[in-house]
Amino acid sequence: MAGKFKMSRATYAAAIIILCGFGVAVTWLCTTKLEREVPRLVLKKAIHSIGASCTLEAVASDEKSGLKRVWIAILQGGKEVTLFDQKFPSVGFFGGGSLRKQPVCIEIKPHELDLKDGEAVLRTRVWDHSWWGWMSGNRFYAEHNLVIDTKAPEIDVLTRNHYLNQGGAGLIIYRISESVAKSGVNVGKRFFPGSSGYFADPDIFIAFFAIPYDVGPDARLYITATDLAGNTSRMGFSYHINRKRFKKDIINVPDAFLKRKMPEFEHFIGKEKSSAPLIDKFLTVNRDVRRLSNKTIVDTCKKSDPRLYWKGKFLRLPASARKAGFADYRLYRYRGDVIDKQVHMGVDLASTAHSAIPAANNGRVAFCDELGIYGKSVIIDHGFGLFSIYGHLSRIQVTRGQMVSKGDIIGFTGSTGLAGGDHLHFAMMIHNTFVNPVEWWDSNWIKHNVIDKLKVSKVS
Structure with missing residues (x-):
């Protein structure tokens, strides 16, 4: 009797083990092979239209069972044109797919595919290696309405x-x-x-x-x-x-200027050059800081309001004399030796010290802050990519975003930045390129090259 009891206990234990094993197997089967997570296909860039040539980029992914097949086609007028169809085998009956992510890049040329200009539908399908759906796998499907347009604009x-x-x-x-x-x-x-x-x-x-x-x-x-x-x-x-031929100029760099000016640029020069000779610091400022300053101007002028704020010729600093011209080719001389060369991208105007600076024309203040070699500076957006720049100010009277009218006082002349004396560095820029301000001070030039063209085009 005792033997039978022991046998029953052994049989019971074996049954428990078998049931547990079966439960583990079922759990594994349901969580891995019968998982129901749908694969994905993500377009890197939404496509609303296809031109004469178009590159479609996408990424297909399935993190659990792995990718089984990726298919992409275009439907137009009842005709389906396959663009991409690739299958990815499993690593064994129980292994599933080994590929979790697949980039897709397709060059679409409608004329070669016999597709016409007009409406079409982009279809995308992705299958994985799940056993769900009688081993057909989970399926992703999406449609994107688009227009085929192969004609270039006139x-x-x-x-x-x-x-x-x-x-x-x-x-x-x-x-x-x-x-x-x-x-x-x-x-x-x-x-x-x-x-x-x-x-x-x-x-x-x-x-x-x-x-x-x-x-x-x-x-x-x-x-x-x-x-x-x-x-x-x-x-x-x-x-x-x-x-046009531009002037050549020689700028002498005296030691007194270096001793007076270089301390202003210590934060640009950096600690590693803090003990360098003053002339080496000057070269860093004149080259590297100049480049960074001009880059700040270009970056500021990348975005312009689509409005023509300005009217008539631009104002010049009143009662001022020109000290340097646009695109002057400058040679910098120190103790008799030429040490550097740069191009001056504006006009230097000098009047009495701390002269009031009028806004050259109507516009929006796009920048008003310290600007490297230009010191305290203001940049005004006059609309449609035209900007005026005011450098070396002793004091700024405007704020960023402020609308100004021609003649409004925006600041006062000074010698901040890499300036040897009190003056205004005045420059003008179109989008990304400095231009000669002299043209914009000339009412005849503005009439023939801007105003008359706008009037004639408006009539036509």
């Missing part, structure tokens, strides 16, 4: 004669046949964006652009326009660039 230039100066500015007005993602003027490798909004017709754009001081009459100028589908067109226009 550009119609509305302004005709573009007489330009080396180091100067220009304005062009043009019409585009459709909505665009980007348009503007290319001057060599530089791009000057155009903007709509000045005219009631949203298809008409204006673009202020610049001829850099070091770019001559052989420069290539043309308009580009890229539509929402990525199609790009180019259009040339008539222009003539007058060659």
